[in-house]
Amino acid sequence: MSEIINRVAQSKLITFDLEELYPEGRRVVLDIKDWLHEGIILKEKEFRGALDDQDWSAYQDAYVALTCSTDAIVPGWAFMLVASKLNPFAKKVVIGKLEDLETSLYQTILEVLDLSPFKDRPVIIKGCSNKPVPENAYILAMSKIQQVAKSVMYGEACSAVPLFKKK
Numbered sequence: 342m343s344e345i346i347n348r349v350a351q352s353k354l355i356t357f358d359l360e361e362l363y364p365e366g367r368r369v370v371l372d373i374k375d376w377l378h379e380g381i382i383l384k385e386k387e388f389r390g391a392l393d394d395q396d397w398s399a400y401q402d403a404y405v406a407l408t409c410s411t412d413a414i415v416p417g418w419a420f421m422l423v424a425s426k427l428n429p430f431a432k433k434v435v436i437g438k439l440e441d442l443e444t445s446l447y448q449t450i451l452e453v454l455d456l457s458p459f460k461d462r463p464v465i466i467k468g469c470s471n472k473p474v475p476e477n478a479y480i481l482a483m484s485k486i487q488q489v490a491k492s493v494m495y496g497e498a499c500s501a502v503p504l505f506k507k508k
Contacts (some may be wrong), residue, residue, distance in 0.1 A: 355459060358467040359474045359482060362450050366432060367403045370439055372424060374411045381413040388419065397426050401494060405431045406442040440475050447496035456489045463492045465501050 368475035374380045376391040401493075405427055409415050424434045446487050446500045464486050466479060487493055 360470040363472045369403045370406045377451045405434045443475040444477040451481045460489045464490045465494045468496045
């Protein structure tokens with residue numbers, strides 16, 4: 342009987358798993374509607390007062406997504422003011438949903454990604470994840486890795502979908 346050989350393990354194939362880059366930490370969606378008059382009108386004096394009364398240390402080392410869940414018209418400076426209160430405590434603050442926050446975190450990580458291990462190599466961007474890796478992170482990873490890789494696939498070594506091959 343012949344020995345079973347793991348050809349995937351012996352290949353030059355690199356598996357890139359975005360889940361391994363996932364920044365640990367608490368995620369918080371902060372809805373500013375509670376600081377608006379009747380949830381829809383921003384009265385500057387009341388708004389500023391509500392922000393002054395807030396315990397911002399509750400957001401220590403958190404990643405924060407700022408949003409307004411009502412149909413209020415919120416001037417841009419309002420989100421900037423909330424961010425100015427959060428900045429001394431939070432690790433990162435963005436406007437949007439939780440997925441926008443995750444995308445922003447991955448964008449920051451992928452901008453400084455060392456591409457040298459992928460140079461002229463076949464790469465599989467692993468598709469399955471147990472952590473909330475946003476779809477935009479896969480697009481960002483593809484854009485970066487494609488610059489240097491010989492080929493890029495998506496999925497697992499046993500069932501990869503080809504996406505790019507250098508000519």
